[in-house]
Amino acid sequence: MATLKTLLYIFVYPGLVFLFVYSTFCEWFDRKVYARLQNRMGPTHTGRWGILQPVADFIKLLAKEDIVPERADKTLFTLIPVFGIAAVATAMMLLPVWHYDLAQPSANSFSGDIIVLLYILTLPTLVFFLAAWSSTSYFSTIGGARVLTMLFGYEVPLFLTVLSPAIMAGSWRLAEIASFFQHKPLLLLPNIIGFIVSVICLQAKLERTPFDIPHAETEIVGGTFTEYSGKKLALFRLMTDIEMVAGSGLIATVFLGGFPGGVILGFIYFVIKTLFIIFLLSLIRALTSRIRIDQVINFSWKYLAPLAVLQLLITIVLKGFVR
Amino acid sequence: MRVAAFLPEILRHLFKKPATVDYPFEKLEVPKDFRGTPFLHPELCIVCRACVRDCPAEAIDILTVSEGDKRFKMVIHNDRCIHCAQCVESCPTTPKALEMDHLFEIAAFSRWDLKKEWDYVKAQVKPKAAAGTPPAEAKST
Amino acid sequence: MKFTVPIGPQHPALKEPISLRMTLEGEVIRDVDIRLGYNHRGLEKLAEEKTWLQNIYLTERICGICSHSHSTCYTQGVEKLMDVEPPKRGIYLRFLVAELERVHSHLLWLGVAGHEAGFDTFFMYTWRDREVVMDILEMVSGNRVHYAINTLGGVRRDIDDLQKKKILDSLGLLRRRTEYYLKIGANEPSFVARIAGVGRLSKEDALALCAVGPTARASDIPQDVRKDDPYGMYAEVPFEVATATTCDVLGRVVVRVKELMQSYNIIEFLLKNLPDGPVAVRAPRRAKPNEVVSRYEAPRGENIHYIKSNGTDKPERLKVRAPTLANYPATVVMLKNGFIADIPLIFAAIDPCICCAERAVTLVDGRSGQEKTVLMSELRRQAQERWKKVPPKKDAAWPL
Numbered sequence: 001m002a003t004l005k006t007l008l009y010i011f012v013y014p015g016l017v018f019l020f021v022y023s024t025f026c027e028w029f030d031r032k033v034y035a036r037l038q039n040r041m042g043p044t045h046t047g048r049w050g051i052l053q054p055v056a057d058f059i060k061l062l063a064k065e066d067i068v069p070e071r072a073d074k075t076l077f078t079l080i081p082v083f084g085i086a087a088v089a090t091a092m093m094l095l096p097v098w099h100y101d102l103a104q105p106s107a108n109s110f111s112g113d114i115i116v117l118l119y120i121l122t123l124p125t126l127v128f129f130l131a132a133w134s135s136t137s138y139f140s141t142i143g144g145a146r147v148l149t150m151l152f153g154y155e156v157p158l159f160l161t162v163l164s165p166a167i168m169a170g171s172w173r174l175a176e177i178a179s180f181f182q183h184k185p186l187l188l189l190p191n192i193i194g195f196i197v198s199v200i201c202l203q204a205k206l207e208r209t210p211f212d213i214p215h216a217e218t219e220i221v222g223g224t225f226t227e228y229s230g231k232k233l234a235l236f237r238l239m240t241d242i243e244m245v246a247g248s249g250l251i252a253t254v255f256l257g258g259f260p261g262g263v264i265l266g267f268i269y270f271v272i273k274t275l276f277i278i279f280l281l282s283l284i285r286a287l288t289s290r291i292r293i294d295q296v297i298n299f300s301w302k303y304l305a306p307l308a309v310l311q312l313l314i315t316i317v318l319k320g321f322v323r
Numbered sequence: 324m325r326v327a328a329f330l331p332e333i334l335r336h337l338f339k340k341p342a343t344v345d346y347p348f349e350k351l352e353v354p355k356d357f358r359g360t361p362f363l364h365p366e367l368c369i370v371c372r373a374c375v376r377d378c379p380a381e382a383i384d385i386l387t388v389s390e391g392d393k394r395f396k397m398v399i400h401n402d403r404c405i406h407c408a409q410c411v412e413s414c415p416t417t418p419k420a421l422e423m424d425h426l427f428e429i430a431a432f433s434r435w436d437l438k439k440e441w442d443y444v445k446a447q448v449k450p451k452a453a454a455g456t457p458p459a460e461a462k463s464t
Numbered sequence: 465m466k467f468t469v470p471i472g473p474q475h476p477a478l479k480e481p482i483s484l485r486m487t488l489e490g491e492v493i494r495d496v497d498i499r500l501g502y503n504h505r506g507l508e509k510l511a512e513e514k515t516w517l518q519n520i521y522l523t524e525r526i527c528g529i530c531s532h533s534h535s536t537c538y539t540q541g542v543e544k545l546m547d548v549e550p551p552k553r554g555i556y557l558r559f560l561v562a563e564l565e566r567v568h569s570h571l572l573w574l575g576v577a578g579h580e581a582g583f584d585t586f587f588m589y590t591w592r593d594r595e596v597v598m599d600i601l602e603m604v605s606g607n608r609v610h611y612a613i614n615t616l617g618g619v620r621r622d623i624d625d626l627q628k629k630k631i632l633d634s635l636g637l638l639r640r641r642t643e644y645y646l647k648i649g650a651n652e653p654s655f656v657a658r659i660a661g662v663g664r665l666s667k668e669d670a671l672a673l674c675a676v677g678p679t680a681r682a683s684d685i686p687q688d689v690r691k692d693d694p695y696g697m698y699a700e701v702p703f704e705v706a707t708a709t710t711c712d713v714l715g716r717v718v719v720r721v722k723e724l725m726q727s728y729n730i731i732e733f734l735l736k737n738l739p740d741g742p743v744a745v746r747a748p749r750r751a752k753p754n755e756v757v758s759r760y761e762a763p764r765g766e767n768i769h770y771i772k773s774n775g776t777d778k779p780e781r782l783k784v785r786a787p788t789l790a791n792y793p794a795t796v797v798m799l800k801n802g803f804i805a806d807i808p809l810i811f812a813a814i815d816p817c818i819c820c821a822e823r824a825v826t827l828v829d830g831r832s833g834q835e836k837t838v839l840m841s842e843l844r845r846q847a848q849e850r851w852k853k854v855p856p857k858k859d860a861a862w863p864l
Contacts, residue, residue, distance in 0.1 A: 037333045038588040041343045138469045142491075142804065209582050210654050213805065216582065221476055286333055288654040290582025292805045293491070295657055328651045332644075333585060342592050356621065358606040379518035407521050407612045412620060 009099065019092060023241035024054040029275060030244075030282050037286040054241070058234050066230030069135060076134040080127055081228075081235035087123040088242040094120070095249040096175040097259050097270050111173045114166055117250060118159060124243050125151050125205070128214065128224045131236070135227040143223025146214040146293050150204060153300035154211075158201035160308035161194040164315040165254045168322075178258025185257060190318055194311040195255045197304055199277065202247045203284050204296070206240065210288040211296055248277035358408045359426045360401055365443035367420035370395050374410035374421060383410060393445045402434040416446075466494060469804075473502050477580060477808035480818035484811070488804065496799045498792055504822040511782040516542055516751065517616060519779065523769075524610055526784065527820045529572060531610050532565045533762035534769075534784070534820075539614045540695060541758030541771045545751040546616070552697070554618030554743045559696050560734045561605060561613050563727045567638070568597040569763035570720045570727075573815050574645060577717065580808040581658045586648065593641045596634050603627055618744025628735050635728050642728075646721045650714075659713040663798040663810035666711060675794040676787045677765025678723070679814050682708045682715035689761040703730050713813040750777045762787055764815045786820035 009015055028043060028051050035042030043050025068077055093108050094117045100109035125147060132144025166172055168187065169180035181188055204211040215223035222228075225236060252273035253259070259269040291299065344351055353359075361383075374383050382403040388394040411421045431437050466489050473481035481502035487495040507526060511519050519542075524535040536558060543550060550558075571594040578586035598608045604623055605611035613619050649655060665675065670683040680687055688705040690698040706722035708715035755772040765787025772781040791814040798810050 033337075036337050036341065038585050039336045039339060039342045039592060040588060041341045041345070044345070138467070142469075209584070212582065216805070283330075283333075286585045287327055287329055288583070289578065289586070289652070289658060291654050291657055292803060294803075326653060328648055329585065342595075354603045354606075356606050357602065358612075377515075377517055379514065379521040405521060405525075405610075406607065407610075408606070408620075409517070409521065409612075412615070 009093075015093075016089060019089060019242050019245070020238070023238065023245050024058070025051065026245055026274070026278055027054040027241045030278055030285075033279055033282040034286055037283070058238065061234035061237070062231055064230045064233075066232065067227070069137065069227050071136045072227065073134040073136075076130060077227075078232070080131045080134065081232045081239065084124055084127040084239040085235055085242070087120055087127065088239055088246055091117055091120045091246040092242065092249070094174065095246070095253060096178055097249075097266055100175045102175055102179060105173070109173065109175045111171070114162070114172055114174050114177070114254075117174070118162060121205070121243070121246060121250070122151075122155065124239065127239075128207075131228070132224040135224075137227055139221045139226045140224060143214050143226070147207075147224060149293055150207075150211065150214060150296055153297045154201045154204035154304070157197055157300060157304040157308040158205065160305075161198040161201070161311055162250065162254055164194050164308075164311050165191055167312070168315045168319055170319075174253050175258075178253050179260070181257040182260050187318075187322070188255065188257060190314055191255055191311070193307055193314070195251070197307050197311065198251055198255065199280050200284070200304065202251060202277075203281055204300075205247060206244055206281070208281065209285045210291050212290055213293050213296065216290060244278065244281070245274060248274040248281070251277055353425050353427065357423075357425050357427075358406050359424045360404065360406065360429060361399055361408070361410055361421050361423055362439065363397055363399070363441045363443075364418075364420050364422065365397075365441045367416050367418065367446055368395075368397070368443065369416060369420075369448050370445045371415060373413040373415060377409050377413040379407060379409065380405045388442065395443060395445055397441045397443075399439045401429060401437040401439065420446075471807060477811070478816075478818075479576075480816075482816070482818050484799075484807075486799070486804070486807070491803050491805070493799050493802050493804065493807070496796045498796065500792075500818075500822060502822075503819045505819075508782055508784065511779060513778065515749075515777045516546075516747075516779065519782070520614055520616070521612060523782075523784075524612060524614075526786075527817050528609050529569050530565070530762045530764060530767075530817060530820065532562055532613070533760055533767050535612075535614045536562060537758045537760040537762075537767050537769045538771070538782070539616060540760070541756045541769050542616055542751065543747070544756045544758070545754050545771065545773050546747055548617050548745060548747045550618040551742050551745060552739045553622075553741045554745075555697050556734050556738050557619045557621075557623065557743060558614060559698070560731060561601070561611055561619075563730050563734070564597060564601055564604075565611075566727050566763045567724060567731075568594055568601065569815075570724050571597065573720060573763075573812075574649075574717070576812055577659075577713075577809070578655075580812045581655060583652075583655050586645075586655070589641075590645060593638065596638060600631055600634060603630065615744055616747035618742070620744065622743050628738075632732065632735060635732060639725070639728055642721060642724050646718075649717055649721070656714065658806075659717060659809060660710075661712055661714075662806045663713045663802065663813055664711055665794055665798050669797055670711075670794060673794045673797065674790050675765075676790045677762075677815070678716050678719045679765070679791050679794060681706060682719045683711045684709045689759050689766050693759060695758075695760065701730055701733055713809055716813045750775060764788055764817055764820075765790060784820075786817065788814065788817045789821040791816075792821070 011017060031053070032042040032050070043053035046052045046056050068074055094113050096109055100106060105111060128147045129144045132140040132147065135141075165181070166177055168191075169177040171177055171180070207214055215225055225233060228236060249270070252270075256273050256276075259266040259273070261269065370385060372385055375385055380403045382400045382405075384398045384400070386396045386398070388396050406423075408423050411419055411423055414421045429437065466487050469486050469488055471484040471486060472478050473483045483499040483502070485497040485499070486493050487497075507522065511522055514522060520535055520539060523538040524531045526534045571590050575587040575590040575594070578584070578590065601611060602608050604627060605613045605621065613621060665679065665683050667683045667685060670680050670685055675683070675685075676687070684707055686705045686707050689695070690703075691705050703726045706719050706726060708718045708722075710718075751773040753773055753775045755770070758769045758771070760767045760769075767787055768785040770781070770783040770785075771779055774780040795811060795814055798813075799807065802810060
């Protein structure tokens with residue numbers, strides 16, 4: 001019985017089938033909002049309101065020819081997309097949607113799981129770098145170098161801002177942080193700077209405008225993904241979508257008070273809060289243009305990192321007063 | 324330098340109707356002088372061959388079917404036509420024997436489907452005052 | 465360590481095929497090798513086989529965006545050869561369409577600059593407003609591109625009062641939107657960070673390398689054929705030459721937006737002072753033997769057509785010098801010591817119309833300096849002979 005339950009968790013909900021359905025829905029939402037902000041229509045004709053468009057794109061990519069470059073490292077080239085999906089799917093399991101018990105820690109909700117989640121969410125960047133490196137074409141090499149350079153810019157502010165509410169709640173467990181803010185909702189307001197900084201850092205982690213320099217279409221053709229086609233490209237795109245859901249889930253847990261209320265209500269809160277954060281991400285994407293890699297590092301260390309430290313100081317000062 | 328200078332404008336667009344025309348379910352109307360494809364009024368053609376000489380793309384051919392009966396055949400190759408309407412301008416009759424219509428969705432699966440033909444008898448050259456009335460013996464198909 | 469990266473002939477940053485071989489050191493460009501010829505269509509040879517009237521439509525199809533420029537430059541030259549003077553109303557209508565084409569070309573360029581910088585929202589907005597201009601052009605000439613409104617001796621169509629009123633009404637909308645784009649382009653921090661200080665071309669370099677059009681005007685050189693050598697009715701129309709002093713891509717954006725505002729003023733002047741009369745005069749079929757050079761200010765710079773006639777109804781030689789060809793040497797200087805990330809922006813800032821610039825190539829013998837023309841079959845035979853002797857290399861390193 002327990003094995004059946006675990007298999008259900010892994011494959012159906014909150015496992016792979018749910019991830020596929022929900023992340024394609026989020027991609028549709030992102031594309032539709034982005035199009036409406038630009039006065040266009042977005043996906044319209046596949047399914048009602050174009051909801052099935054990301055699924056149609058996935059199926060089309062599966063049917064295309066799969067080319068492996070002659071000088072690429074074949075084993076690494078083929079296995080990298082699978083590692084990526086595995087990493088982000090594991091990250092989703094750690095989000096406290098409903099399958100946790102506040103009183104006792106379990107395999108998917110334990111003390112310190114915020115650190116593990118942040119670490120697992122760094123793996124996709126390493127996956128992008130390895131994908132670029134194993135492709136051995138000029139454009140991929142430049143893209144891979146840019147991916148790692150950008151990592152040095154946004155990781156530190158992201159970690160600092162996500163850890164500030166943890167300090168205020170006094171725990172390293174996602175479920176406990178969420179429930180702390182559910183009981184004291186007014187304490188969410190001092191975290192607003194951290195919220196803004198972490199949304200910008202999430203945009204950088206997902207490599208979307210203004211931080212999409214590693215796979216800038218008009219410059220290096222595709223960066224990391226230049227040589228990928230067919231099934232592997234489909235898995236990479238799915239991985240980016242799931243990473244978007246996992247990242248917004250993390251920010252929603254830590255800054256917006258989590259997903260209380262059990263199975264149905266918790267799920268509804270999950271959908272609403274992640275869609276709100278994805279709306280903010282689409283807004284940033286429509287608002288700005290791409291900036292160069294040296295400007296990204298400049299911006300992160302001049303503005304994002306000091307703001308993150310400021311948020312940390314505010315949290316520490318307030319913790320003294322709250323007690 | 325203002326941060327997010329664009330923001331009010333793009334938020335306003337969330338509530339506006341999209342500027343896209345949902346073709347092929349909605350179509351725009353073309354203006355009245357739009358240059359579509361050329362077609363012939365066979366009862367007015369005097370076979371001066373000015374259109375054949377002036378076409379930049381060699382898209383009009385006039386063949387003689389029978390010299391004695393004055394039967395001619397005009398073929399307009401719409402796959403070669405560049406829709407410039409020079410043939411309409413060069414035509415010396417009043418009213419003009421060639422005219423441009425408003426069709427723009429003329430794609431076909433094979434270029435041989437795009438050729439149009441007219442089999443007709445050459446019209447008599449009338450003085451300008453009586454122009455417009457087709458002559459009695461003209462038979463057009 | 466240096467390595468060579470090919471940008472093109474096929475690349476998402478380029479709308480047409482051209483090969484720029486960049487020698488890179490890290491992310492900095494050290495040298496650029498431009499190779500042309502991928503879009504050569506043999507237009508100059510084809511022009512010798514068609515009559516003067518048919519060549520109007522041929523020159524129009526040299527380019528899609530600046531089609532009226534080539535057509536008008538050619539028609540002006542042939543009218544000079546045939547000693548035909550078009551009536552005033554014809555000239556006004558011809559240059560009304562020319563200024564409308566300048567508006568549509570600059571709006572297109574603003575969108576393309578936004579897209580190369582990653583600013584897709586700007587791209588979508590400018591192209592949405594460009595649709596207003598395309599609808600006006602369709603109403604006036606019958607088609608959205610390739611207007612075919614020129615004929616030897618004037619224009620082919622007339623405009624009535626209803627069309628005049630429609631054009632004047634849409635000018636108000638266009639003026640508002642263009643001022644808004646200037647505000648955004650100069651104020652959005654991420655966009656300005658991409659285009660300021662990028663692609664510097666100093667005034668001395670621009671003069672020495674013969675840059676033309678907005679590329680030269682952004683380096684503070686007030687050079688504009690409409691003012692230096694007025695053709696048509698430009699001697700009577702009040703307008704200013706737009707310049708900028710920053711010598712970089714931001715300067716070129718500012719110059720083009722200023723030119724947009726000047727074009728709106730010119731269009732309003734032309735419509736309000738349109739004289740009455742016929743729109744065309746008859747032109748003869750043949751031209752006397754003579755040669756003529758015709759200059760025109762296209763949206764991208766100075767366009768030169770050289771036409772030679774020998775008394776028949778077909779030209780003997782037509783030579784086209786498109787403005788983009790004059791800007792290529794300046795591009796090499798602009799790209800040196802820049803970043804890879806700036807390549808699309810710098811290249812797009814000269815507003816490349818690569819199909820305009822593909823013309824006949826002469827082979828010069830390196831040792832003796834002698835010029836000769838070679839048949840294609842001869843070149844093919846020489847290439848096949850050479851490669852028969854070389855053994856095939858497996859795992860060849862690029863470039864060969």
